[in-house]
Amino acid sequence: MWFRKDIVRRFRNTLKDERDVHCRLMQYYPEVPMWWYAIVGVIAFAFFCTAIEIIPTQLPIWAAVLGIIISSTLAIPLAMLQAITNQQVPTQVMHELIAGYMLPGRPIANVLYKTISFITCNQAINFAGDLKLGHYMKVPPRMMFSIQVVAAAIACIWVTFIQDWMLNNIEDICTPGQKQGFRCPGSTTFATASVMFGGVGPRRLFSPGAP
Numbered sequence: 747m748w749f750r751k752d753i754v755r756r757f758r759n760t761l762k763d764e765r766d767v768h769c770r771l772m773q774y775y776p777e778v779p780m781w782w783y784a785i786v787g788v789i790a791f792a793f794f795c796t797a798i799e800i801i802p803t804q805l806p807i808w809a810a811v812l813g814i815i816i817s818s819t820l821a822i823p824l825a826m827l828q829a830i831t832n833q834q835v836p837t838q839v840m841h842e843l844i845a846g847y848m849l850p851g852r853p854i855a856n857v858l859y860k861t862i863s864f865i866t867c868n869q870a871i872n873f874a875g876d877l878k879l880g881h882y883m884k885v886p887p888r889m890m891f892s893i894q895v896v897a898a899a900i901a902c903i904w905v906t907f908i909q910d911w912m913l914n915n916i917e918d919i920c921t922p923g924q925k926q927g928f929r930c931p932g933s934t935t936f937a938t939a940s941v942m943f944g945g946v947g948p949r950r951l952f953s954p955g956a957p
Contacts, residue, residue, distance in 0.1 A: 749826060768882055775886040786895060798858065805855035809848060813841070813862035817870070825871045834871075838864050842943035843952075849944070856944030857936055 761769045761777070791814075798805050824835050838860055845852075845859035873894060880890040912928070913919060920930035942951070950956055 753822065768884075771884060772881060772887070776888060778887045778891045782891060794862075803854050803858055804849070804852040805858045806849075809845070809855070809859055810862055812848075813859050814866060816841075816844075817863045817867035821867050821870045824867060825874055828871060834868075837867070838939075842939055843948050846943040846948040850947040850949060851945065853940035853944030857940045860939070 761773050764770075794810065795807055797803075798807070798810065820837065824837070827833065827835055841860040841863040842856060844863075845856040849855045849859065876894065877887070877890055880887070916924075916926070916928055918924045919928045920933055922929060
């Protein structure tokens, strides 16, 4: 709220209105049209909705939309806090609580909702940071956009392929005694959270009369 006037001004202005030397130099390159972002967003959302409907995730589309709205609302204040303090504000538990009350008894849906709400916001902040670095390094905005989109698409497919191969081929993967150290601590954290906030649910933990 303290920076509300500056936020509004930034939305209304373009590079031509800024006196910063970097902005003046970057005016040489054409900006990325907003409809490019819109197309990527629509395609990604369509893939996402198709995936959660085909696979039995128990996550309704309206909950996914709510998660995206919340992450979009939090993106600017959390990005400003990180820019000012160099600290990330963790919001995972907040999203787990919301999903736990909203979708009780659905552990997989809880994990997906948390991922949508937290990771979408987190990736948006990282993306903005990359664009800012490109701005200072004088990388053309359209090239930055193309590199990010292509790299993200390749990474999604490749990481999924590698993870699927590992789960099917590495002996005792994701167990505490796995001899090569593939113990999956991140997956364990997600699994524990899904049981606590999705399976058991915050209503049984924190509501009146709960332990």
